[in-house]
Amino acid sequence: xxxxxxxxxLMKKSFLTIIxxxxxIGAAAGNANNTANSSNNNNNSQMSFRNLxxxxxxxxxxxxxxxxxxxxxxxHGGEMVLLYQQSSHEAMLYSNIEQGFRWxxxxxGGIMQVTRMGMLTSNNTVRKVHGNTGFFTTLDNLVGQxxxxxxxxxxxxxxxxxxxxGYRAKFNEFNQNYEFxxxxxxxxxxLSDGRELWNDTISHYTRWGxxxxxxxxxxxxxxxxxxRLYTIDPQKGITHEMVLNTGRYGVPVGVTKREQRTDHNSxxxxxxxxxxxxxxxTGIKSNIIFKNGLIYLADGxxxxxxxxxxxxxxMTQLPKAKTSAMRIRLDGDKITMxxxxxAYLEGCTYNVGKPFVAQFSVSxxxxxxITFPKIDxxxxxxxxxxxxxYYLTSNGLxxxxxxxxxxxxxxxKDVIGKxxxxxxxxxxxxxxxxxxxxxxxxxxxxxxGKDGTKKLFDTNSGKIVKVEQSDKLYDKQDxxxxxxxxxxxxxxxxxxxxxIIADANGNVTTHINTPFTGAFYTDGLxxxxxxxxxxxxxx
Numbered sequence: 001x002x003x004x005x006x007x008x009x010l011m012k013k014s015f016l017t018i019i020x021x022x023x024x025i026g027a028a029a030g031n032a033n034n035t036a037n038s039s040n041n042n043n044n045s046q047m048s049f050r051n052l053x054x055x056x057x058x059x060x061x062x063x064x065x066x067x068x069x070x071x072x073x074x075x076h077g078g079e080m081v082l083l084y085q086q087s088s089h090e091a092m093l094y095s096n097i098e099q100g101f102r103w104x105x106x107x108x109g110g111i112m113q114v115t116r117m118g119m120l121t122s123n124n125t126v127r128k129v130h131g132n133t134g135f136f137t138t139l140d141n142l143v144g145q146x147x148x149x150x151x152x153x154x155x156x157x158x159x160x161x162x163x164x165x166g167y168r169a170k171f172n173e174f175n176q177n178y179e180f181x182x183x184x185x186x187x188x189x190x191l192s193d194g195r196e197l198w199n200d201t202i203s204h205y206t207r208w209g210x211x212x213x214x215x216x217x218x219x220x221x222x223x224x225x226x227x228r229l230y231t232i233d234p235q236k237g238i239t240h241e242m243v244l245n246t247g248r249y250g251v252p253v254g255v256t257k258r259e260q261r262t263d264h265n266s267x268x269x270x271x272x273x274x275x276x277x278x279x280x281x282t283g284i285k286s287n288i289i290f291k292n293g294l295i296y297l298a299d300g301x302x303x304x305x306x307x308x309x310x311x312x313x314x315m316t317q318l319p320k321a322k323t324s325a326m327r328i329r330l331d332g333d334k335i336t337m338x339x340x341x342x343a344y345l346e347g348c349t350y351n352v353g354k355p356f357v358a359q360f361s362v363s364x365x366x367x368x369x370i371t372f373p374k375i376d377x378x379x380x381x382x383x384x385x386x387x388x389x390y391y392l393t394s395n396g397l398x399x400x401x402x403x404x405x406x407x408x409x410x411x412x413k414d415v416i417g418k419x420x421x422x423x424x425x426x427x428x429x430x431x432x433x434x435x436x437x438x439x440x441x442x443x444x445x446x447x448x449g450k451d452g453t454k455k456l457f458d459t460n461s462g463k464i465v466k467v468e469q470s471d472k473l474y475d476k477q478d479x480x481x482x483x484x485x486x487x488x489x490x491x492x493x494x495x496x497x498x499x500i501i502a503d504a505n506g507n508v509t510t511h512i513n514t515p516f517t518g519a520f521y522t523d524g525l526x527x528x529x530x531x532x533x534x535x536x537x538x539x
Contacts, residue, residue, distance in 0.1 A: 047535055052511040053433065060526070060537025061099060071518040071529045073114045075159075077478070078520020078527055081534075082114035091119060096520060096527040099536050105139060115159035117191055118147070136164060138191065148194025152187055156213055161220075162191045163234040188234065198237035202226055216308050218293065223308075225288070229297075231310060240310040244299040247282035247343075281352050283344040286326035286337070296335060298326050303337065305365060316365035322372075324353035327384040334368065335360045336403065338389050340382035341375070351379055357389045357403045373398075373406040381422040386442035388459060392422050397445070397457065411462060416455065419447040423454060427473040428481055429466065435481055435506040438466060438473065474500065480521040494531075501526070501539065510539060 047062035065085065072091075073082040080102075083092045091112055093102045105119070113120040119139045137149045152166030165188050188197040202224070213222040216231070221239060224230045229242040284300035294313065295306050300323045305313045325340045341355035358370035377393030384390075391398040396412040397419075423446040426439040438456050440446045445457040447464075454473060456466040470490075474481035479502060485495035499519050501510040510526075518529035521539075528535040 049512050049514060049535075052513060053508050058510065058512065058537060058539070060535055063534045065533040069529070069531055069533065072112050074518065074520065075114050075116065077522050078518070079522060080114055080116070081518065081520070081527070081529060082112055082119060083529070083534075084112070091121075093119060094534060096522065096525060096536060103139070113154075113157060115157060115191065117159050117162075120154070120157065120164070136166065136189075136194075138194070147192075148189075150187075150189055150194055150196075152189070155186070156222075157191065158234065159191055161234040163197065164189050164191050188237065197235055200237045202230060202238070214288070214290075219308050221308075223288075223295070229310060231308065242306075242310045244285070244297075245301050246285040246299050247280050281343040281345050281350070283325050283342075284323050284352070286328045289328060289330055291330055296328060296330070298323075298328060298337065303328070303335070303360060303365060305362075314365040316360055316367060319356075319370075322354040322356060324355070325382075327382065329384055330362065331359075331386070333362050335362055335365075336384065338382060338384040341379045341391070342382070349380075355379065355382070355391060357384075357400065359403065369404050371404060371406045373400050373408050375408065376410050380420065383422045383424075383440050383445050385440075385445070385459060390422070390445055390459075392419065392447070397447070399459070399462075409462075411457070415462070416447055416457060416464060418450040419455065420450050421448045422446065423448050426476070427454060427468075428476055429468045429473055430481075430500065430508070433508045435474070435476075435500065435502045435508065436466065437506075438468065474498070478521055479503070480519055480526075482519055485515070499528070 043064050045062050045064065046059060048057045048059040050056075051058050065083070066087070068086045070084045070086065071081065072084045074080065078096055081094045081096065083094060084090070085092065088106075090104055090106060092104045093114060094100070095102055115138075117138065117140075121137050121139075136152055136154060138147050139145065140147060150166075151168055152164075153168075154164055154166040156166075157164040165186055167184075167186060184201050185199050186202040187199045189195065190197055213224045213232070215221075216223055219231070220233070222232045222234065224232060225244075229244055230238055231240045233239050286298035286303075289296040293308055295304075295308065295310075297304055298318065300318075301320050302318055303316045305315075307313060323339060324343050327338045327340070329336050337358045337360070339353060339356045339358075341351055341353060342349050343352035344350070345352075354372055355375050356370055356372045359368040360366065361368065373389075373391075375391045375393060375398050377395030377398075379391055379393050381392040382390065383392075387401070387403065389400040389403060391400075391408075396410050397416050398408045398410050400406075400408050422440055424440055425446075426437065427446070429436045429438055438444075438446055438454060443459050445459060447455045447457055449455055449467075452470045453467050454470055455464045457463070458465045471486055472483065474483045481498075481500040481502060483498040483500075485493045485497045487493050494515060496513050496515050499510075499512045499514075499516070500508055501521060502508050512528075514528070514530075516528045516530050518527075520527045524538050526537050526539055
């Protein structure tokens with residue numbers, strides 16, 4: 001799915017908003033489906049929940065935190081969890097391995113992140129730095145002592161590389177918001193002691209910047225696609241850069257990618273496209289694919305194969321007047337490309353260029369074919385499957401089963417119903433005692449209905465095979481599936497949420513229904529973070 005652009009001003013507020021949301025949601029433990037036994041004589045007690053899969057009780061240790069605890073952040077699969085108590089304005093670092101707290105500390109307000117080296121805070125209104133209030137401070141995770149302060153707002157922190165990146169920031173008294181300085185200078189500091197490692201110019205158009213990066217493990221460097229493509233040595237700075245044309249006028253495009261990754265056989269997430277109010281079409285680009293030490297991507301002018309130093313191995317020109325937001329994938333010794341026929345103008349999606357599908361040789365980029373199918377209706381979204389291309393339009397779902405031919409088969413609204421987009425996220429649904437994967441993949445397309453449902457379209461049979469309400473869909477992390485309670489607006493509520501643990505085949509072993517704000521499962525240890533406290537048990 002081609003990711004939709006964020007609204008104006010959202011990016012600079014998103015980091016603040018996520019934490020503020022975390023500090024305003026929570027839920028009390030226990031409901032009609034659970035039985036809880038605890039003693040308030042001490043903070044530590046026993047608690048038990050009813051396992052809805054089999055009806056047995058699940059017992060474990062409960063730490064009472066006086067009904068005012070919020071989950072703020074966590075790292076390394078929930079191995080360490082950062083909590084905040086509203087009444088005492090206290091930050092607490094909980095280790096699920098030790099099943100206890102490493103420290104408690106007055107948070108002094110602000111944004112908090114947790115790393116193995118300690119806690120990072122910014123937006124701190126107590127300590128001033130050169131008259132500004134947007135900065136980072138880190139606390140040792142054993143004794144909670146202040147170590148360093150710098151005037152930055154972060155775009156990326158990596159405790160394994162011992163580095164934090166950020167732009168200088170200041171607080172605007174007029175709009176009560178934090179703003180990046182206009183110099184576009186990225187600063188890198190050593191996380192452990194705050195020593196400045198380097199600084200360099202990496203533009204972040206209208207303060208958009210970038211959030212996460214793609215890790216290149218063999219080089220111990222990061223790949224960043226901002227207004228240019230960069231490789232960055234976290235200790236030394238920019239090592240290589242390359243200009244790419246991602247808009248009709250080369251407008252800089254901010255990106256966000258997946259967290260640090262070591263899987264070179266998977267492609268990175270789509271870049272988002274910032275709001276640009278100058279009448280320019282942007283987002284004319286593709287995803288990035290890594291394979292055998294090589295990088296594949298496309299901008300508005302060409303398809304590239306380059307090494308990890310951004311040296312171009314080959315380049316194939318594309319029909320520039322027809323390019324748009326694109327999707328590429330590796331299919332054996334071929335690269336398949338789908339141009340969606342969409343791009344972005346002033347924050348909205350528009351039909352741009354012309355939809356096409358093409359195929360190229362992986363070895364030298366030679367084009368095998370390019371076809372321009374006739375699409376029925378106004379294009380809303382696009383999906384590239386294994387040997388098939390799909391265009392969601394105002395008239396239905398257009399399927400191209402033979403990429404060399406322009407013919408399409410249209411599944412109208414009588415087949416797919418009223419849908420608005422193709423979902424590229426992976427969701428799971430509970431079917432009896434088994435978890436079913438609902439995603440857009442090689443043989444399926446996940447459609448989002450206008451009524452809030454998600455519909456799994458089977459590409460082989462040409463039928464909708466599963467329909468599920470969005471509030472009944474689960475997210476998955478490792479073997480834990482969670483379905484958080486939300487209202488009709490999609491906002492988290494204090495109602496009971498569902499937690500399911502399933503085996504490798506998707507068979508449910510544990511099913512708990514209780515209010516919680518975070519759940520972590522590592523090496524058989526389940527940790528539930530509640531508004532009232534923390535529950536841990538071994539399963």
